[in-house]
Amino acid sequence: MELFKKQRVEYRRRDLDQLASMKVNFTESVCHADKKCHNECKLKVYNFGERKSVWGGDCGRYETRAEGGRETDYFQVRQALFEKALMEAGNLLTEAEAGRQPKPVIGIPLALHSLEWGVFWAHLFSELGFPVLLSPKTTNKLAFLGVENVVSEVCFPVKVFHGHVRYLMDRAEYLFLPNVVNAPVPQPDEIGYLCPLVQSSQYMCRSALNIPDRRIIRPTLHLKEDPANLVYVFEKAFAPGLRPRRSELQRAIFKALARQMEFSRQLIETGNEIIAHIDPAQPVWIVTGRPYNLYDDRLNLQFGKQLAKLGIKALPMDLVSSDSEDMSDFKRMFWGLGARIIRTAKRILRTPNWYGVHLTNFSCGADSFIEHFYRHLLREKPSLILELDEHSAVAGLLTRVEAYRNVVNNLQEKRMSRKLDPDEPDSLEAAG
Known part of the structure; x- marks a missing residue:
């Protein structure tokens, strides 16, 4: 109606006899409009005259209409910077490559805290020489995998995290599931705690998915504190056969943190320019x-x-x-x-x-x-x-x-x- 008032929608005169004689055809199909989308929406397509109406899509592709042209998707601008920072880590594997590695593969679920701190995680293990497998972007299948495996009623992001961890269980020898307690804050007197469910996500997944303790790397991270404190925490989290030398671990932590901070600066600089x-x-x-x-x-x-x-x-x-x-x-x-x-x-x-x-x-x-x-x-x-x-x-x-x-x-x-x-x-x- 708003578009019609602004004369951006063309008025169409309809003939009642023409409408009465119009044939409506109905078909069903699976949407493949976006090759990167894994939703596989089942579409209901109605054809009447020269017009078409499509129902059943999850993304709104067939319903939305712009007022005055499409805008830039700035969420994808952020995503591109995130993916670039991840790829710079090196040692990142595809699913096919994960099964052919001489060294044990570290699986990192790209959900919950990893969507902010994933650059730090990926660069840390890459600096230590471990091959890394990241879980893929969340799909309907992955989300359902989490929903069917969770054992208590929690928010959707935590359910999805279960799905990402379950996916990695079959593809990586070790799972990186840190207990992230707090995050850096602008002022030293601020508290900076994360959600209790995010903090305890490792415990929930370990119980719900029956993950053997020996397969989990689970440091308790107070990211608000002095980065030097992380060395001891990570050292204790590694199994004896995986544990790197302390000097090597310290160097890797500081390099990975520096790349995480650089990523954060890039986001703000990009935003300021926009x-x-x-x-x-x-x-x-x-x-x-x-x-x-x-x-x-x-x-x-x-x-x-x-x-x-x-x-x-x-x-x-x-x-x-x-x-x-x-x-x-x-x-x-x-x-x-x-x-x-x-x-x-x-x-x-x-x-x-x-x-x-x-x-x-x-x-x-x-x-x-x-x-x-x-x-x-x-x-x-x-x-x-x-x-x-x-x-x-x-x-x-x-x-x-x-x-x-x-x-x-x-x-x-x-x-x-x-x-x-x-x-x-x-x-x-x-x-x-």
Whole structure:
């Protein structure tokens, strides 16, 4: 309707006799439109006259329509930098190569903490000379593998992590499943803890999948602390037959950490360059969340791609610098990622053409503590919180996205026109 009002949809006159005599053909097929997609959606295709209607796709390929052209998918920009940093590690194997190695293969599941810290993990084992097998991108099959193996009701990202670990069990001699307790923080007095389920994911997988203890490399990592402390922790985690010399391990840890930090700097530099070239009149969506739902296309239903197809300029929060934001009003923020989400919300608030979208998952305990703070901070602007799980579908997601787009665009047009009635509120808060 919005497109029709703006005269971007052509009006078609219909003849009732023609409609009555029209034949409708129905076929079913499996979608192969994107060779890189492994969903294998079963499509229902209706042909009537010269028109076609396609139903059943998970990605929204056949439903979305852009207003004014497709945008760049900045989630894929982040993904390209991540994959480049991973590949630079060397010693990364394909599935076929994993079974032909003289040295034991280390399997690293690309889920949960690895979608943020995978560069560190991959470079560390590569520097130590171990061949590394990364689990593939999450597919429906891999997600289902996790769902059917999990033994307690947890959030979807943890279920998917089980699927990645189960995949690697048949292909790698050793599994790298660290207990990541906390992450680096901008200020020394911050706490920086990760979600308890992320911290304990190794214990859950070991129990649910009956993994022998001897196959797991499981250091307890306090990444917030001095990197020198990691040497002893990793040394203790290796089995005696695998354990490298301490000097070799220290060198590998420091080199791998340096590459991880370089990756983080590249993200911010790339984001700054993108932001510098954005027209202040153009609305920009800043998408917050956790790495394991922001950067897994199965978990977020290809959210970046959906927004790009709709012509929406949207940046994931890894491309937005927020470390300098004042957190004095959140002195006891427990969660490391929660603090980053709140910082990003503060920058959204003070940037006129920025609007907030937060991706979360059903049963996310950590997000349940901070969502009301997120809404409170952005009370002067419209914001959108999307909860997803294994039952979510693109159609419902797009309905909310398109409604939010209309609100954002209308508000942005009013603000830029400078023709507002003096008594008309310019913010949601002022409107009451």
